[in-house]
Amino acid sequence: MPETDTKKPFIFKHPVLIVSIVVLACIVVLISQINRTVSNTEGVAGNTTLNLYNGGLFCEGNDGLIYFSNLSDGGALYSMDESLSDFKHMCDDTVGYINNTTGYIVYSRLNYTRNDSNDVFFQFSDSGLYRLSKKNRKNLESLYILQVGLVGLLGNDIYYQRYEKGTNAKLYHATLNLKKNELCLDEAIMPGTNTGKGIIYAGTGKTHYIYMLDPTTGKSSTIYKGNCAYPALVGDHIYFQSLTKDYALARIDKDGGNPTILNDERCSSYNVSNDEQYMIYQVDDNKDNRLVLMNLSTQAKTIIAYGNYNCIHIVGNRVFFREFDSDNEYYFSLDNPLNVEKFVAPDLTEGNDNGGSNATEGGIESGS
Secondary structure, X not given: OOOOOOOOOHHHHOHHHHHHHHHHHHHHHHHHHHXXXXXXXXXXXXXXXXXXXXXXXXXXXXXXXXEEEEHHHOOEXXXXXXXXXXXXXXXXXXXXXXXXXXXXXXXXXXXXXXXXXXXXXXXXXXXXXXXEEOOOOOOEEEEEOOOEEEEEEEOOEEEEEEOXXXXXXXXXXXXXXXXXXXXEEOOOOOOOEEOOOOEEEEOOOOOOOEEEEEOOOOEEXXXXXXXXXXXXXXXXXXXEEEOOOOOEEEEEEOOOOOOXXXXXXXXXXXXXXXXXXXXXXXXXXXXXXXXXXXXXXOOOEEEEEEOOEXXXXXXXXXXXXXXXXXXXXXXXXXXXXXXXXEEOOOOOOOOOOOXXXXXXXEEOOOOO
């Protein structure tokens, strides 16, 4: 009598079922890979402190690209290469506090600042904190949907100011994988410089000392006892505005020693190159307002332009800045500061054809 397959497991009697299970497993794995968060390199900042203090409108990527808020398209998020060409539209949101990671751009949505009829107004929220995939520019996810202040990122940790009804801004901590979003400190701390060991900030209460916050314990230690604003760790020094010296610029060593006044004029905004070779600042004394570049090694000063400017960003060897209360935007190279060009990126939204191969358009009258 021939043998039968009655002893074979049930599943092997039904090959169609086997194929279905394999296909289903592959789909599950595929979905999990699509939804998997791309981790960022630990200890890498999303943008420089001083770029963030100036609005975070330009950000250097780790992929040879520059991410920026395009004034030609209502402040929408765009990318361009290092030669200021090959422009790409990333998303319609008006953006600020741009932070780059390996796989994403993290930014603050500022659509409430627009006054046009763009479709962004049909979104559920016109503000908030968002994560956009650089690979798939349509994969946009929210971390918080109401208004936020400064956003800083280090590695896979995001620290940001959250405005809550009837209260001042509070410091919150979120993770890049969207799994954690919690109150870090019930104070309006600007999370600009995050060293990994703590966040450097200036006090906003009775004292304006420079402190280091341990976000894990919520405890702060004093670095420097002075009347300070907008501290930023750049290289071997902490730069800041001295309130005692009428907002003149100053710096101290990392440990708070050797305080030095760098200029003797009132400044409204500033930035420092990563190599600490140059400092650029806006003199705002209501007498001779101007944008100045200082060589920190020689103390030599170059007047870039007379007038009122802000939003000073340094990306690589270039400085981008805006004319106050206008849509004029300019840039120059640190090795050729008197060659100032107007920065005009193309509007790549559907129906517009005003683009170009580069973003140069004219210049600005400079001084020396």
